[in-house]
Amino acid sequence: MGREFVDLFDRWADSYDDTVHGVDDEYREVFSSYDAILQAVANGASGNVVEFGVGTGNLTQELKAKGLHVTGVEPSAKMREIAREKHPDVSIIEGDFLDHPPIETGVDTFVSTYAFHHLTDEEKKTAAGHFFTALNPSGKVVFADTMFIDETAKQRMINQALKNQYVNLAEDLKTEYYSTIPVLSEIFKEAGFEVGFVSMNSYVWLMTAVKE
Numbered sequence: 691m692g693r694e695f696v697d698l699f700d701r702w703a704d705s706y707d708d709t710v711h712g713v714d715d716e717y718r719e720v721f722s723s724y725d726a727i728l729q730a731v732a733n734g735a736s737g738n739v740v741e742f743g744v745g746t747g748n749l750t751q752e753l754k755a756k757g758l759h760v761t762g763v764e765p766s767a768k769m770r771e772i773a774r775e776k777h778p779d780v781s782i783i784e785g786d787f788l789d790h791p792p793i794e795t796g797v798d799t800f801v802s803t804y805a806f807h808h809l810t811d812e813e814k815k816t817a818a819g820h821f822f823t824a825l826n827p828s829g830k831v832v833f834a835d836t837m838f839i840d841e842t843a844k845q846r847m848i849n850q851a852l853k854n855q856y857v858n859l860a861e862d863l864k865t866e867y868y869s870t871i872p873v874l875s876e877i878f879k880e881a882g883f884e885v886g887f888v889s890m891n892s893y894v895w896l897m898t899a900v901k902e
């Protein structure tokens with residue numbers, strides 16, 4: 691579920707690493723401090739880790755560097771191919787946030803970067819419930835993604851993108867399911883988590899949700 695953007699990622703896979711490293715003007719600010727963002731997520735993780743929306747495996751690299759045991763879940767075949775090439779030692783399975791083969795090990799941390807916005811708020815609610823059920827006691831969800839303080843802030847960023855003639859970015863912001871912090875906070879609180887947010891750049895926030 692929530693796979694309507696996967697074709698786009700099959701097409702983007704070969705040039706994705708160039709984009710995150712600032713080659714594309716439109717997305718430079720979205721990916722600003724990319725390496726620090728991945729490191730912040732890896733620093734928040736512990737134990738057995740499941741990573742959703744692995745992409746080309748850049749967060750996987752940071753998690754491995756911390757000596758963590760990682761299982762990757764990725765719906766795009768092209769992205770899986772690249773990630774598996776980079777990380778032949780990691781199990782990277784076909785699946786998504788809501789539908790994936792059972793994870794054999796207990797899960798201490800669910801991590802993800804730049805991916806949770808592919809789910810609608812309703813799907814995010816379902817996913818948060820699954821995370822709570824699947825996590826070990828005191829388990830955590832550590833996600834970094836684009837989100838906004840409120841709808842006015844989101845509209846301001848869309849207007850700014852249009853003013854800069856960043857039509858692809860503006861279209862993304864309008865059509866993908868970027869949530870506001872109050873909405874995400876409510877979703878994770880209702881699922882049973884204590885949740886906090888830290889700003890990483892003008893689009894991306896780090897969200898840490900701990901099982902109470």
Ligand SMILES: C[S@@+](CC[C@H](N)C(=O)[O-])C[C@H]1O[C@@H](n2cnc3c(N)ncnc32)[C@H](O)[C@@H]1O
Nearest residue numbers: 692699743744745766769786787803804805808
């Ligand atoms: C912008 S990329 C982020 C890749 C990587 N995590 C990073 O930080 O560079 C988004 C990734 O999420 C994946 N994705 C799309 N829909 C998804 C879903 N419903 N569940 C899990 N992953 C999804 C895409 O295939 C893509 O690999």
